[in-house]
Amino acid sequence: MAERIVVLGAGYAGLGAAKRAARRLRGTDARVTLVNVSDRFVERVRLHQFAAGQALADLPLRGLLDGTGVELVVAGVTGLDLGTRVVRLDAVPYEVSYDVLVYALGSGADLDAAPGAAEHAFTLATADGAARLRSRLAEARTVAVVGGGLTGIEAAAEFKEAHPRLEVQLICAGPVGDGLSAAARRHLHHAFHRLGVTVHEYTPVAGIGPDGLLLDDGRAASADTVVWAAGFRVAGLAAASGLATDEQGRVLVDATLRSVSHPEVFGVGDAATAPTAGGRSRMSCQTGLPMGLQAGDAAARLVTGRDLRPARIRYLWQNISLGRRDGVTQFTRADDSPLGVVLTGRASARYKEAVTRGTVWRMRHPGPYRPGA
Ligand SMILES: Cc1cc2nc3c(=O)[nH]c(=O)nc-3n(C[C@H](O)[C@H](O)[C@H](O)COP(=O)(O)OP(=O)(O)OC[C@H]3O[C@@H](n4cnc5c(N)ncnc54)[C@H](O)[C@@H]3O)c2cc1C
The missing domain is CATH 3.50.50.60 (FAD/NAD(P)-binding domain)
Structure with a gap:
């Protein structure tokens, strides 16, 4: 058979x-x-x-x-x-x-990682989740994005650029862009400053409620929309x-x-x-x-x-968009550790767009595998 x-x-x-x-x-x-x-x-x-x-x-x-x-x-x-x-x-x-x-x-999104995340947080891990968040952002005023990894960074920058009236905070348990080179992290901070995104590093989240976040140190951070971008499972x-x-x-x-x-x-x-x-x-x-x-x-x-x-x-880079006109491309060794070489600004944004389009092209034409193709 x-x-x-x-x-x-x-x-x-x-x-x-x-x-x-x-x-x-x-x-x-x-x-x-x-x-x-x-x-x-x-x-x-x-x-x-x-x-x-x-x-x-x-x-x-x-x-x-x-x-x-x-x-x-x-x-x-x-x-x-x-x-x-x-x-x-x-x-x-x-x-x-x-x-x-x-x-x-x-x-999918790891919604068991913090109490209240499953009930109150929006996610970006699936098309349905992103569609719900899209409707919400149209009427939101204050957004807290939780997670200083690549998804949280890209989301906070994209939301603020697309909806300048929104107050956007990025909250993470460690440094934003942990594992990137100093040059890449510097550019991230410049970009968030330029866009008007408030970054709270070393700020672990203890739980999520209907009005925002409860932080590990007992303080509350109010937000009408919480986006959970702190890990996948x-x-x-x-x-x-x-x-x-x-x-x-x-x-x-x-x-x-x-x-x-x-x-x-x-x-x-x-x-x-x-x-x-x-x-x-x-x-x-x-x-x-x-x-x-x-x-x-x-x-x-x-x-x-x-x-x-x-x-x-093998790894080649971490390609991070910061809205449609800015980005950081962190070139890496094959083992994913960062090199000192970074591309920033419009050149990085164009590079990431070309790579993303190339990925769909690859889905149409899955010829021989070449790293980076
Ligand atoms: C907002 C965002 C930005 C990202 N940016 C980058 C980036 O810039 N660079 C990068 O390298 N990675 C990025 N990622 C991560 C990247 O999207 C994932 O690593 C990638 O999608 C993994 O591919 P996959 O085929 O394993 O899984 P998926 O793309 O998740 O595909 C899994 C498929 O399985 C289907 N499926 C799931 N469960 C079932 C079921 N029970 N029955 C039938 N079908 C099912 C799903 O519908 C889906 O079609 C990003 C992720 C997000 C959410």
């Missing part, structure tokens, strides 16, 4: 994996099925832009899959039986069987099914991107963690897309009985 590769999740990692596997298997009778909860590709790296009021390109998955031979199943994954190799779904056909599985279900499905996972529930994979417990399963993108030059991969599009493309190659090799090669996962 024909071998069947099933890919769960059509984000950057899963869509790339499905298209690449289908391309490699052209001319064979192997089948590739892609399961996703919606029929649209979500450009997740632009969700802060969408929440700020900008229009995003509509990217139907059927259009992106046209001519590839990949079968699309629009359904939510509810369970995984690793023994019988069956995926359970919440819609027709309710079950799909696989010989090789690519697990690429991505991540993955669904419990992988761990619950018996796949070996790390403490965050991400699928533990080896250098060939295969699960360390179930070699017929590949794990890619935010939902998995692979060995890299600097330790293990962190959640990012920068690693998710190449992981997906290389897992697609590897899955095709597996079903055609060929040896697998170690994947190449």
Whole structure:
């Protein structure tokens, strides 16, 4: 019987994996099925832009899959039986069987990280969450963005630039842009000063209520809108099914991107963690897309009985937008540690836009993997 590769999740990692596997298997009778909860590709790296009021390109998955031979199943994954190799779904056909599985279900906001976050905070992790925030920002007056990582930084800058009447605060437990070089962090502070975003560093949040934040030191910070951008988490499905996972529930994979417990399963993108030059991969599009493309190659090799090669996962930069006309590009070593080299201002903004467009181009044309492409 024909071998069947099933890919769960059509984000950057899963869509790339499905298209690449289908391309490699052209001319064979192997089948590739892609399961996703919606029929649209979500450009997740632009969700802060969408929440700020900008229009995003509509990217139907059927259009992106046209001519590839990949079968699309629009359904939510509810369970995984690793023994019988069956995926359970919440819609027709309710079950799909696989010989090789690519697990690429991505991540969501970590709303258990602070009391009250699930009830009162808005998030940017999904298209639905960003749409709710977009409606809210149209009438908000004071916004507190919690999280000094890349998502919080990009969100605070984008919201203030798009809605200058808003009072925007960025609140983080450590320094803003932790892990970036001194030059990059200096530029972040200049940009926030120019835009009028108030930054509160070393200010841990203890909880969130209907009127704002309760801080660790007992003070309150009022805001009519709180955006929780302090970390992502993955669904419990992988761990619950018996796949070996790390403490965050991400699928533990080896250098060939295969699960360390179930070699017929590949794990890619935010939902998995692979060995890299600097330790293990962190959640990012920068690693998710190449992981997906290389897992697609590897899955095709597996079903055609060929040896697998170690994947190449390396970092090149951290590309941070500060609204539409400014940014910071922090160039990094392959292990993700920052170099002294940074690009700032309009040049960085244009660079990030080109990289982001290039990512969608890559989703349409998943040719050979080249780092940075
Ligand atoms: C606002 C924002 C800005 C960002 N900016 C950057 C950036 O500049 N650079 C960068 O490298 N990274 C950035 N990221 C992170 C980046 O978006 C993620 O690392 C990337 O999306 C991970 O890709 P993925 O394919 O693993 O997961 P996703 O893109 O999340 O895709 C997962 C897919 O699985 C589907 N799915 C989930 N659960 C189920 C289920 N149970 N059943 C069926 N389908 C399901 C989802 O609908 C989705 O289509 C940003 C993230 C956000 C939110």
